[in-house]
Amino acid sequence: MSEKLKKLRALRQVDIFKLEAIYDIANSVPGDENNLPNLIVAYKNVLSIQESFERGHADIIATLAVRDDSDLDAEEIIRKNFMSMLNEIEVCYYKFVQVPKEQASGSSTYTKKSNAKMPKLNIKCFSGDIKEFPTFIDMYDSSIHNNPDNSDMDKFNYLISFLSGPPLELIRRVRFIEQNYLTAYTLLRERYTNKRDLAQEYWKGIYDSPQLTSENAHMLRTLLDSFAQNLAGLEKMGYDTGHWDFMLMNLLLEKLDSNTVKAFELHYASNEIPTYQELYSFLSKQCTGLEAFTKSKKIKVGSTSSPNFVRYPRKTAFMPVSGGRQQTLLAKTSTNNCLFCKSNHIIFKCPSFLTKTPQERFKFAKRVRCCINCFATSHSTCHCSSDKRCRHCNKSHHTILHFDNVTSGDNDDEAEASTSNTNLSRPTENTNINENNSLSTLSGVIPNFNYVLLSTALVNILDKFGNLHTMRAVIDSGSQVSFITKACANKLALPKFNAALSIQGL
Template sequence: SYLLSFLEGSALRLANTVEFDPNNYPVVYRLLTTTYSKPRMLANHYVSQVLNLKLPKNECIDTLKEMIDKLDASVTSLKALKIPNLGDFMLLSLGLRILDSDLRAKFEQKHLGTEFPLYSDLVNFVRNHCLVAKLAGTENSHSNSGQRSVIKDKITPVRSKVLIATNSKEADLPTNAKQNLCPCDGMSHFQMKSCPKFRNANMDSKIGMVKKYRLCWACLGRSHGVASCNSKYGCDSCGSKKHHSYLHRDIQGSGNLSVVDTGQVPAPGLSLSVSGVSLSSREASNGSRTCLLGTARIRIRGAQGEWFYGRAVCDSGSSVNFITSSLANRLGLSKSKCSLQVTGVGHSPPIAVSGQIQTQIAPHFSPEPIQHISLAVVPKITSDLPSAPVSNCFLEQFKSLQLADPDYEKPAPVDILLGIQSFLDSLPTNPAQIKGEPSA
């Protein structure tokens, strides 16, 4: 366990392939050294560390010193490898970052016996690949399988909506293999709302079942999410079409809070947690009243398996997840083409999406749960949230809880927007509530 505590990402997954006990310690250690002691892999790691460094906006002496120490350590380690032509290797590394994973794998396979390929090897490889593709009549794809190409990406059909753009299908919702059976008890009544076990469960259990079986919050159906639900019916209690009547929960509050009309969907003025707890206040530091969206500090995985930190805002009115181009560039993930356009209130000019990335997110305070997510890349999501510092007078009431955004009351940039489906999947089944005050 001591060795495992120093591992993360692909190294940890490799170590876990061996049953770990004291007798197998040499086996695991030898497996790790054999895999990661290759000079080329070490060099790639150090280059990635250098390219992913970025000075925070809130610059101070401590953060500047920490950044320059990391930079110097990576550069010193890179020089210690004594690469024959370090400048050429840097150009090669930058060029390889442009390729998609399939084409890069072919390049590495071709030069498997070369310790440090040259930049000219990469240029010749890509040119030959393009020539072969044209001769074979497949210049729009690497193969007949229709996989994404570096020459022309496959465009996924999409449709847009007023206020927010949306895909034509919920690509991240799995289809149940047994469509004729209820996912809850395996009986043939199919619809969850007809399941006795579901109908007799308490509210927290119902919400847990909806999350577990990835059901639509509006109609309790499968194979789609609430953003693409075609049901014409709303909640019998409040009329909302964002949740089913069985998922309606009332929260009694004071005049400062409206009644929550959803099963864990936030009304204006409430801020719920993402895999943890986040607070909201309606009173700004100058005494004026304001309304805050829920925010969370989360971890997001980069191209090399490393974790980056970002600040997310939870928006139940969006059917798509978004990420700023600045954070997307830091992650180093390849983008797929995306023809979405985002339109705001009042028919404002549409904003073109520069691409789409696939990655994973997790809470800032825990390695679990990990959520797979698709994000559309846009230049900017919103201005700093909150717009002005707010009182942290509620913090004492929630001091026993782990906050998703420890600095919820301080204005700060927003890097990620979590849409309705990812937001609902991230909510705790039993949020903390104090009568007459914000919930967490």
């Protein structure tokens, strides 16, 4: 019970802190009316803070009511202090925002009051994108600025509520009083009606459109919309884009992928120069066709009875060959547990093992019956397939097992592994096996012939953009890993990353 009560009181205190911040802003307004925009923005959160406080306070009272030692008077004092701050904020907001100032003549009559509750208008907030300003200012003028029923204070409130980012910072420089509304409005229009900047933004939207790399309906539609929207903006500014036909046609043609360009050239098939409208119309139809094709393919991929997928009879991984001796090999994944200390690293990088002398390392390798060339336990030294040799004597043993000055009591194997008295701290070669990934794969049925037949299948694969491609897959049921050619991965636009993995197999 006490833990729950602590949490409820902590949440309630957060609401009190939020209201205190707004209370401080409201108290600063009488001395500096430049803080009025901050009060207007902060006042939007007052109602949600009040509701959250009341819910939390009610939960605290309900929790304390079942306890005999509860002090409800202290909780009531907290509530009264909260409501007192809330009332003062309401009075300040009503006085400086909702009720206009007295007329400049000093008479006791007021100018036309602003609406007590301003209607909510569906105008997108303007954040500084110069290409969006013409649409924003047209909607604002028709709904608010040119409406005679709105006072200048109402218009000022609306203007601030529809701005964010740099435009809002620009307006905040103007003192928030009714007489300054036209000043703020004019300042905003002059800042974001720079025709040169606007025209450059429209042209950059056309020139910097993304280059298409493949036939993709979504990317093609985005390209066409970018050309159409930015050209419409330039035409609205008074530019005659009809004289730009040759330039626009070639610019759009350069943005297309090779397959789309080929399709257009085959469709047009003329020595005459195509117009921009002819190219745009063809691409619109091409886009519609690609969208329909993509949708139909997605439906067929989800269906089990799709005729696009050819079902081949199930075959074994290796075709049996009559008259030949067959041997079954199993796949095995090797681990990196150290033979010496049993930790998760390779033995020739084991700190404990490297502190031993080369003679002691050699005796240990013979005792655990591992290959003295690669330290593998799956084969002997004479059957080791590694082409690495000792860096000092070029014989079939690991470099860290190299030593010389062999006594007469040493055996033949020990003599083979000796030529120098160097105690190496870390190896630099003899293996390329990664510390974390080492995979050996042996699979299949090997006959007495020099070839093995693997089953294959034609499969349809979706690329990154949802398009289908027919690929030939080699099926090896004994393989523990899957591989894909680089050409196939590039064609499917698959993401690639570098990884260190050693693959060994027979």
